[in-house]
Amino acid sequence: xxxxxxxxxxxxxxxxxxxxxxxxxxxxxxxxxxxxxxxxxxxxxxxxxxxxxxxxxxxxxxxxxxxxxxxxxxxxxxxxxxxxxxxxxxxxxxxxxxxxxxxxxxxxxxxxxxxxxxxxxxxxxxxxxxxxxxxxxxxxxxxxxxxxxxxxxxxxxxxxxxxxxxxxxxxxxxxxxxxxxxxxxxxxxxxxxxxxxxxxxxxxxxxxxxxxxxxxxxxxxxxxxxxxxxxxxxxxxxxxxxxxxxxxxxxxxxxxxxxxxxxxxxxxxxxxxxxxxxxxxxxxxxxxxxxxxxxxxxxxxxxxxxxxxxxxxxxxxxxxxxxxxxxxxxxxxxxxxxxxxxxxxxxxxxxxxxxxxxxxxxxxxxxxxxxxxxxxxxxxxxxxxxxxxxxxxxxxxxxxxxxxxxxxxxxxxxxxxxxxxxxxxxxxxxxxxxxxxxxxxxxxxxxxxxxxxxxxxxxxxxxxxxxxxxxxxxxxxxxxxxxxxxxxxxxxxxxxxxxxxxxxxxxxxxxxxxxxxxxxxxxxxxxxxxxxxxxxxxxxxxxxxxxxxxxxxxxxxxxxxxxxxxxxxxxxxxxxxxxxxxxxxxxxxxxxxxxxxxxxxxxxxxxxxxxxxxxxxxxxxxxxxxxxxxxxxxxxxxxxxxxxxxxxxxxxxxxxxxxxxxxxxxxxxxxxxxxxxxxxxxxxxxxxxxxxxxxxxxxxxxxxxxxxxxxxxxxxxxxxxxxxxxxxxxxxxxxxxxxxxxxxxxxxxxxxxxxxxxxxxxxxxxxxxxxxxxxxxxxxxxxxxxxxxxxxxxxxxx
Amino acid sequence: xxxxxxxxxxxxxxxxxxxxxxxxxxxxxxxxxxxxxxxxxxxxxxxxxxxxxxxxxxxxxxxxxxxxxxxxxxxxxxxxxxxxxxxxxxxxxxxxxxxxxxxxxxxxxxxxxxxxxxxxxxxxxxxxxxxxxxxxxxxxxxxxxxxxxxxxxxxxxxxxxxxxxxxxxx
Numbered sequence: 011x012x013x014x015x016x017x018x019x020x021x022x023x024x025x026x027x028x029x030x031x032x033x034x035x036x037x038x039x040x041x042x043x044x045x046x047x048x049x050x051x052x053x054x055x056x057x058x059x060x061x062x063x064x065x066x067x068x069x070x071x072x073x074x075x076x077x078x079x080x081x082x083x084x085x086x087x088x089x090x091x092x093x094x095x096x097x098x099x100x101x102x103x104x105x106x107x108x109x110x111x112x113x114x115x116x117x118x119x120x121x122x123x124x125x126x127x128x129x130x131x132x133x134x135x136x137x138x139x140x141x142x143x144x145x146x147x148x149x150x151x152x153x154x155x156x157x158x159x160x161x162x163x164x165x166x167x168x169x170x171x172x173x174x175x176x177x178x179x180x181x182x183x184x185x186x187x188x189x190x191x192x193x194x195x196x197x198x199x200x201x202x203x204x205x206x207x208x209x210x211x212x213x214x215x216x217x218x219x220x221x222x223x224x225x226x227x228x229x230x231x232x233x234x235x236x237x238x239x240x241x242x243x244x245x246x247x248x249x250x251x252x253x254x255x256x257x258x259x260x261x262x263x264x265x266x267x268x269x270x271x272x273x274x275x276x277x278x279x280x281x282x283x284x285x286x287x288x289x290x291x292x293x294x295x296x297x298x299x300x301x302x303x304x305x306x307x308x309x310x311x312x313x314x315x316x317x318x319x320x321x322x323x324x325x326x327x328x329x330x331x332x333x334x335x336x337x338x339x340x341x342x343x344x345x346x347x348x349x350x351x352x353x354x355x356x357x358x359x360x361x362x363x364x365x366x367x368x369x370x371x372x373x374x375x376x377x378x379x380x381x382x383x384x385x386x387x388x389x390x391x392x393x394x395x396x397x398x399x400x401x402x403x404x405x406x407x408x409x410x411x412x413x414x415x416x417x418x419x420x421x422x423x424x425x426x427x428x429x430x431x432x433x434x435x436x437x438x439x440x441x442x443x444x445x446x447x448x449x450x451x452x453x454x455x456x457x458x459x460x461x462x463x464x465x466x467x468x469x470x471x472x473x474x475x476x477x478x479x480x481x482x483x484x485x486x487x488x489x490x491x492x493x494x495x496x497x498x499x500x501x502x503x504x505x506x507x508x509x510x511x512x513x514x515x516x517x518x519x520x521x522x523x524x525x526x527x528x529x530x531x532x533x534x535x536x537x538x539x540x541x542x543x544x545x546x547x548x549x550x551x552x553x554x555x556x557x558x559x560x561x562x563x564x565x566x567x568x569x570x571x572x573x574x575x576x577x578x579x580x581x582x583x584x585x586x587x588x589x590x591x592x593x594x595x596x597x598x599x600x601x602x603x604x605x606x607x608x609x610x611x612x613x614x615x616x617x618x619x620x621x622x623x624x625x626x627x628x629x630x631x632x633x634x635x636x637x638x639x640x641x642x643x644x645x646x647x648x649x650x651x652x653x654x655x656x657x658x659x660x661x662x663x664x665x666x667x668x669x670x671x672x673x674x675x676x677x678x679x680x681x682x683x684x685x686x687x688x689x690x691x692x693x694x695x696x697x698x699x700x701x702x703x704x705x706x707x708x709x710x711x712x713x714x715x716x717x718x719x720x721x722x723x724x725x726x727x728x729x730x731x732x733x734x735x736x737x738x739x740x741x742x743x744x745x746x747x748x749x750x751x752x753x754x755x756x757x758x759x760x761x762x763x764x765x766x767x768x769x770x771x772x773x774x775x776x777x778x779x780x781x782x783x784x785x786x787x788x789x790x791x792x793x794x795x796x797x798x799x800x801x802x803x804x805x806x807x808x
Numbered sequence: 809x810x811x812x813x814x815x816x817x818x819x820x821x822x823x824x825x826x827x828x829x830x831x832x833x834x835x836x837x838x839x840x841x842x843x844x845x846x847x848x849x850x851x852x853x854x855x856x857x858x859x860x861x862x863x864x865x866x867x868x869x870x871x872x873x874x875x876x877x878x879x880x881x882x883x884x885x886x887x888x889x890x891x892x893x894x895x896x897x898x899x900x901x902x903x904x905x906x907x908x909x910x911x912x913x914x915x916x917x918x919x920x921x922x923x924x925x926x927x928x929x930x931x932x933x934x935x936x937x938x939x940x941x942x943x944x945x946x947x948x949x950x951x952x953x954x955x956x957x958x959x960x961x962x963x964x965x966x967x968x969x970x971x972x973x974x975x976x977x978x
Contacts, residue, residue: 036904043912044900044919046847046887053846143832220851220859220913220947271849271913272947304852526911526948699907699953706950730856730945738951739942743934767950 028542028607030535031758034695035545037531039269039524048269051224051241052301059226059297060089062290063145064283065135065152066309067127070161070382070723071176071344074125074154077135082151087144090294091152092136094122101289102255104280106346108496111353114186114378116346117177121286127156128176128344129384130723131309133283136290138298161382161723165318165341168379176344176380185346185378186353190360192435198333198371202324206407210400211793212772213716214316217389218735221271222302223311225284227291236263238288241270243278243523244563249555250499251280251349252288267553273525274390274707276311278565280348283310308728313717314355314389316341317396321363323404324371329414329422333371334364334435336400340378343385349498352386353378358393358485363401365434365483366445366661367423372435382723388565394484394769395708402480402773403780403792410784416777417458420481420663421449434483441654443661445481447749448685452479452663455747456683461667469785475680476782478666480773486688486762487571487658487753489651503651504568505559506576508537508584510644512630514608514622515547516584521561522573523552527764528696529569533577535692536758540581541588542605543622559647567762570692571658572650575756579648591629591642592620650756658753658761662686664705664770666778667742672786672805675798677713677779679740685747686766690759697763698746704767705744710736711768712775716795816880820845821889829876836860836871839886847887847916851945858944861917862886868924887916896923898964902957910948918944922958931962 042048079091103118123134135152139145160174167173168183175183199205226239236258242248245265253260270277283300291298302310317340324332338359342352356376364372409419424445425432433439452458458477465475493500507519518537524530530550538548551557559576562568585605592610593600596619604613610620628635629642636642652658667681684701691697714734718726727733752759772794779801780790788804802808812831817824820843829838834853839845839862851859853872860871863885890896899919902908909915918941925932925940932940937958938951946954 037907040904040907040909040912041900043909043915044903045891046845046916047891048912049846050849050913052850053840143830218945218947220857220911220945221849222851269913270911271851272911274947301850304854526909528907528910695907699910699949702950702952703910703948704950707947729854730852731854735945735947736950737942737945738938738955739935741938741951743952743955744950 028544029539030545031539031690031692032694033535034693035531035535037528038534038550039530043269050221050269050271051226051239052221054226054239056226056228056297059299060138060140061142061145062136062138062287062298062300063142063149064133065137065149065154067123067130067132067134069127069156069158070130070163071159072127072156073159074123074127074134075157076155078153082137082148085144085148085151087140088137088148089140090138092138092290092293094120094124094134097122097286097289098124100256100293101285104255104348106348106351108351108493108498110496111186111351111357114346114351114353115180116185117180119282119345119348121282121289129382130725131384133286136286138290138294163381163383163719163721163723165339165379165381168341168381176382183380185342185380186356187377188357188360190374190436191372192437193371195333195335195371195373199324202332203327204408204411205322205324206404206411207322208407208790208792210319210321210403212315212317212396213794214313214386215711215715215717216308216311216313217274217276219272219274219276222304222307223277223281223284224301225287226297226299227288228297229291229295231295234262236288236292238263238265240265240267240284241277242267243273243525243565244500245523245553245555246521246560247500247563255285256288256292264556267523270525275388275392275565279312279350279387281310304730305728308717308733309384309725312347312387312389313384314386315396315711316386317359319396319400321400321404323408325408325412327412329412329419331367331369331423334369334404335373336363338376341381341383342378343381343383345385347385347387349500350388350493354388355393359397361436361438362393362397362483365397365438366425366481368425369423369435374436383719384725390704390707391765391768394482394765395711395772398480398482398769399773399776403776406777406780407790416479417453420479424449424481439655440659441753442751443483443659444687444749444751445661448661448663448687451747451749452665452683452685455685455745456665473669474672474782474786475667475669476778476780478774478777478781479663480770480777481663482661482766482770484660484762484766484769485657486567486660487652488566488568489653489656491656492566501560501562503649504561504572504576505647505649506533506537506573506580507559507645507647508541508580510584510588510622510626512626514626515549516541516543517549517551518577519551519558520573520577521558521563522569523564525564527569527700528693529564529573531696532570532574532692536574536577537581540578541585543608547608559649567764571756571760571762572652574692574760575758576648576650578758579650580646583646583648587643587646588625592625594637594640595625595628596620652755654755658689658755660686660688660761660766662766662770664774666774668775668778668782670779670782670801675801677796679709679742682742682744684744684767684770685749686763687749687751688763688766689750689752689761691748691750692760700763701746701767702744704765705771706736706741708768708771709741709775711794712772713795814877816877818879818881819883821885821892831875831877833876834872835862835874835876835879838876839871845886845888849913849916851913856945858917858921859914861920861944863920868920887920890920899923899961902961906953906957908949908953908957914944914946918946918954925958926962926965931966934959
């Protein structure tokens, strides 16, 4: 079995004698998941719990004329039927804007639609019953009278004067617009020997978490507290939102997150139906459970990536890129999603396009418009797959135009590894990246020259294989610059509390959350290393606002880089406290002692002086034997937030090798490579698996995944039989390599790794398909997903 | 809306269960809601994702595509039962060592499907493993680690299996 190496590395300044940094130790929480003993929110039941089912609008846009509930109210098991208007007495509406996205606007959104439904799938009425089945039975008996309104479904015409304005109070359908220019783009294009211009289209797709969104809300009026079990990435953010919109103080709200069946950014937003669940619990004073079914997931889980980008690149005959230009148009749905907004993806595309390259001339425009479709918001690698595919698609087209090898073209334009710190064309700041080291590593790992000769040989036999590259940058470890400065109560700092238990083990509580990526393992590894105990003596507690330090949770690949650094600092602080106590017991100097493998030893010789168990016994049960005035402090908390850089950018490069069947249009993925640089690698196996999982999500976008809407705003394929996701048989093996450039912003030096795979894969696959078809004179494929029909169309066969 | 209820008797993880179920209750809802066996998961409820996989009379089926009433007189095994017997302890260990699960929601179904393959085909190749698991959706791993883990268990079991065969032939 190809288990990644788990050999303790050579000690660095950062390492301690029993370091787990850089080791592929297994995650501590896997056995319960493998044995069916986990607890997902969909497994939670509480006494007196009732279930809610939502009646959802079948229309993309409709006025709600009336709701008749009498028949439904008599249905067996029904406890309450609640409309949007009734729920406004309990919960206030919200508006998804941030002050640093200048000019962004949205309309008030309600937990359940009031007067008007704005997309197919928006909840218009809630039915609470003893069982979910009974609630669904009664939903069938609720009669809603709609007056269908014209649906705005084409972003291209959303701003036309003749198009209906979805929210008349806002004046138009423009959510957000940003323009940006750097250097002299006009001169850049004038100086170019060749200019390539094309339009890229990205299919709207969604996260398809295996466990749908799930929530159990339990308002207990006897203690005036709301406890919410929720599959979420950000418990403290949700605590704030529940409190704010129910009119409670935050300390009256506890959010508990147990095992989460996949999130990928889907579960970091405020969903109207989940807000309705907490409101219903408050209204009915009992626990209410809601688990979205798969059809509901497709019409209500945030969608992403519905972008049309007109793009242009200028290039000299020697391969020098002289300018980039993009014009992005994206249709997001009827509301900007709260509280992160739906302007961020377009904003990221403006920030990231052209990012890996030295080209100083750049012009960008992004427009975000309202639509009567499901809402769009941040999903894994927000904006990156689009910016990367656009940039890398342009680079490949330019290379083909001037007859240059695509890898050579990249070698000539990637920012030199010794140029840092520096800024990208859009003004983003890079601390230290390693594009050229990654490219060289990839070149060798994939045997590029060998593959090219194989490709040539097979073409002569009528077999069309393609090689595609995608260099990328990734935003990780966000500071307050992402959301906090815009007024959202989304914490960029995070904390770790470590306490010594009465037998010498340590318990770590942290605000970062486990979504399956391995946050618990990483926190445990770092804390064990910093403090000095074997991993078996570390327990990690996450996902409970009552019992963890305040923090942001899991998003933008922050758990290892930010939570890890907090764990490192907390571990060191507790070690100092424990050594102070040991010194007082042993009548030694603290600096002459150390903790190694769970034992207090002599710093110089390593000889055992005192077990942690014994120290805990004395400190907790016989403090009377300690010197007068000495108080042992056996719990330490440290917080961390990046300050020197707004984000820790990472970088890397991917390659795809595939074969296109020119008769059927089917693509067979043969192999995929990714070399990335996420700084200090805490657990190599976990990083590799983040990359692999991310790559496959990116492949899904490139080849399969598409939420198909008709012109009336009806989702045509909202089920897993018609919406295709990557399954085992179609996926390639993925080879992962690393270059390590730690960030100097933290002692640990770790950056994020969660989005690298998803960022680069679609562009790499796109370029590989076009590379395969180029000798056949096919039109360039730039509209994802690349279905067999689109490939045959590009070949002129249909 | 009334639903017909039926008395059924079945064996679940080696224990006899006599109960009354609504005709419309799916097997997986019955296992989770009536028996509290929450290791089988509900992912899509239309037979695509495989998260609800359980064994019925020894065959892996989708718990969302079978009704509880259809299981009258049958032998049901869920992940809890199969894990408790130790039958797949090596697979569990391989999944853990190889990090072949992230969120773990698909894992019970994935393990049962993998075990079904290994029982029917002693030395499957990677393509055969991928093909057999292609009815189990995993959003996290990208599948390679799962294929690695199943391949490793197949290899580890092979000598044991041939030794057992030799013993039987003696």
